[in-house]
Amino acid sequence: MISEENIIEVFEILESHLKEKNMIQKFIDEKFTPFQILVATILSARTRDEQSEEISRRLFKKVKMPRDLLKFNKKQLAKEIYPIGFYRTKAKNLIKLAKILVEKYDGRIPEKMEELLKLPGVGRKTANIVLAYAFNKPAIAVDTHVHRIFNRWGFLKTKKPEETEMELRKRLPRKLWGKVNNLLVNFGKNICKPIKPLCDKCPLNSLCPFSKCQK
Ligand code: SF4
The missing domain is CATH 1.10.1670.10 (Helix-hairpin-Helix base-excision DNA repair enzymes (C-terminal))
Structure with a gap:
């Protein structure tokens, strides 16, 4: 029992x-930022960990902070993250997310569940991963x-x-x-x-x- x-x-x-270790734990050990943890978690939904890790690493060579995502339009970002699962929807959500983070949070990631849940593409599991791993919160x-x-x-x-x-x-x-x-x-x-x-x-x-x- x-x-x-x-x-x-x-x-x-x-x-x-x-x-x-799973992808997120590896990224934490490698000191990726809370923003990158959030993006990698969104990308990993309904996608194998190995593929999410490969595509996240590739994207993070160009994207370090929210405003970097705004250099892409939806089509370009979808191409960057292809063939990840639901790449078109994820590209659309990531651009919306980056805009909100830049305009409302000055590029930072909110540290409260209620605020995280208002972000596009962020559900409870993603919010909990960001809180637990990126911010070391309970x-x-x-x-x-x-x-x-x-x-x-x-x-x-x-x-x-x-x-x-x-x-x-x-x-x-x-x-x-x-x-x-x-x-x-x-x-x-x-x-x-x-x-x-x-x-x-x-x-x-x-x-x-x-x-x-x-x-
Ligand atoms: S594999 Fe799962 S179900 Fe089987 S003994 Fe282990 S924990 Fe239990």
Whole structure:
């Protein structure tokens, strides 16, 4: 069983098995700016991490701050970020976003959830990633992997990622909040997959009630 009693140990186990950091954690380690973290997170929606990382790095050679994005028109920016998923919509949103950041925030990224959520292309998950990783604020970025895994563990019983986020805010020790996305997204992609999880290779299979191969 995975519960509040052993969740710190569970995170330590996952950390010791983590093979590769996710894109955002790499960018944080490389001291990318909050603006670049925000842009990379928007670009990564519905796109493989490897492709998002490659295209973000390519874009960041030309784009360091919001006003740099305004040198492109929608068509040019779409070409820059092609073939990322939904590249036309993302290009349109990024230009709108850059305009708002320049005009309303003097080029800075707001540090409050309510303000981040008003920006084009920014949903709760993106806002939480920016708050947790770029600003080191207490925030939990929950996506479908995080939602599925906590439910499989029996740690909580929720129907939607938003509900999972609210439950985790009540029950997960704060020192783990910033680790959730980096550890669980990777784990969800490689081991605890949506379909056919690799329980025989999972370091948590003796603890997990969903395991198909209890040791
Ligand atoms: S034992 Fe299976 S279901 Fe449980 S966390 Fe590991 S991979 Fe996921």
